[in-house]
Amino acid sequence: MAQTPLDDEQIDRLAYEQAEEHFRLVRNRLSKDAVEALAKEVVVRIAFRLPRNLPPDHAPTEAEIMALCEALLSKDEIAADRIILAARRDGVSPEMLNLGYVAGAARMLGEMWDDDRVSFVEVTIASGRLYRIIRGLRHVVDETVSLPGPDRNVLFALVPDESHTLGIEIATEVFRREGWEAEMLVGETHDAIVAVTQQRRFRSIVLVAHSEHMLANLISLVLAVRITQPLAYVVVAGKIVDVVKDVTTLVGADDVIPDMESAVARLGAIVDMG
CATH class of the missing domain: 3.40.50.280 (Cobalamin-binding domain)
Known part of the structure; x- marks a missing residue:
């Protein structure tokens, strides 16, 4: 189990911990090819959310996205969590958090994977951490991706x-x-x-x-x-x-x-x- 991320009222800790346990079980249960396919699913599906043009307000720079990718790939289990939570506390909007930081990092990870700059193991770990983050912030990012609809x-x-x-x-x-x-x-x-x-x-x-x-x-x-x-x-x-x-x-x-x-x-x- 990863260290507890920085205390933040935005974190859905149950969803965060369930996502972490989910990826741990998947890595232990499925074949390497299946795990690789799932890692690609996470990276591509999140990266797909990145629009062509982002509004300038609080848009992350390429250097900031690279720093987030490096955190996702690092040995520090919650380095990426700290970056995302700090951005949220600094006033970054839910839309920019989702479409700028998270999707931007997924896009960059995909490019690094295609160019063989990161290994299968590294991307598997990074994709699990990225998925864990968006599950933990699901009530925040849902503001930008959900459509209204009836309960039943x-x-x-x-x-x-x-x-x-x-x-x-x-x-x-x-x-x-x-x-x-x-x-x-x-x-x-x-x-x-x-x-x-x-x-x-x-x-x-x-x-x-x-x-x-x-x-x-x-x-x-x-x-x-x-x-x-x-x-x-x-x-x-x-x-x-x-x-x-x-x-x-x-x-x-x-x-x-x-x-x-x-x-x-x-x-x-x-x-x-x-």
């Missing part, structure tokens, strides 16, 4: 390459009958699912998988939707809940839906607690 709306998405559709179809229909605004995505690619979460806000996102072979795809999708919708409740459903031990922590979700009988009440309780 839910997206059901079948994990890419998963073929069993009956369960997700039944679940979607059950929620609709209970008065939820439920949307279903079946047979879509990873990028197509993420694009929907970029365009519309969902209070809850239920990702459905049945086989342990879908684990890497599921984790990648969770990471992506955590970045596009920081405050959404991400829930895992399907037979993978029964076949993968500690699946909630391993994939970085908020909860699981073990069966249809309890699904509506369980997800409703999660939303109401929020």
Whole structure:
């Protein structure tokens, strides 16, 4: 476990610590190729948020972005945390924190990776720290990435390459009958699912998988939707809940839906607690 970051009321410590534990488990459980793919997912997905032109107010310089990258790559577990929290206390806006500092660092890390200036291990560590930061600051960065929407709306998405559709179809229909605004995505690619979460806000996102072979795809999708919708409740459903031990922590979700009988009440309780 990393050292506790500097005390700051903006930090969601539970989300921060869950993200750290999530990446630790992923590095221990998945293959090197799968871990590398997940690191790229984090770097690319965050870097994608960097606009062509940033407003001048508190925009970080290239030197400041480089300093943040060096902190992310350093042996000091919370060096990058200190930079981000200091910028926040100095009055940097949530928009600039998200689109300037965080996305700028991700972009620079990606360029360094492409140019072989950093190793796989270094980028894996840096991407985990960057993801940990944005999860810890999710209530801050959500001001710039979330769209308004009703509380009881839910997206059901079948994990890419998963073929069993009956369960997700039944679940979607059950929620609709209970008065939820439920949307279903079946047979879509990873990028197509993420694009929907970029365009519309969902209070809850239920990702459905049945086989342990879908684990890497599921984790990648969770990471992506955590970045596009920081405050959404991400829930895992399907037979993978029964076949993968500690699946909630391993994939970085908020909860699981073990069966249809309890699904509506369980997800409703999660939303109401929020």
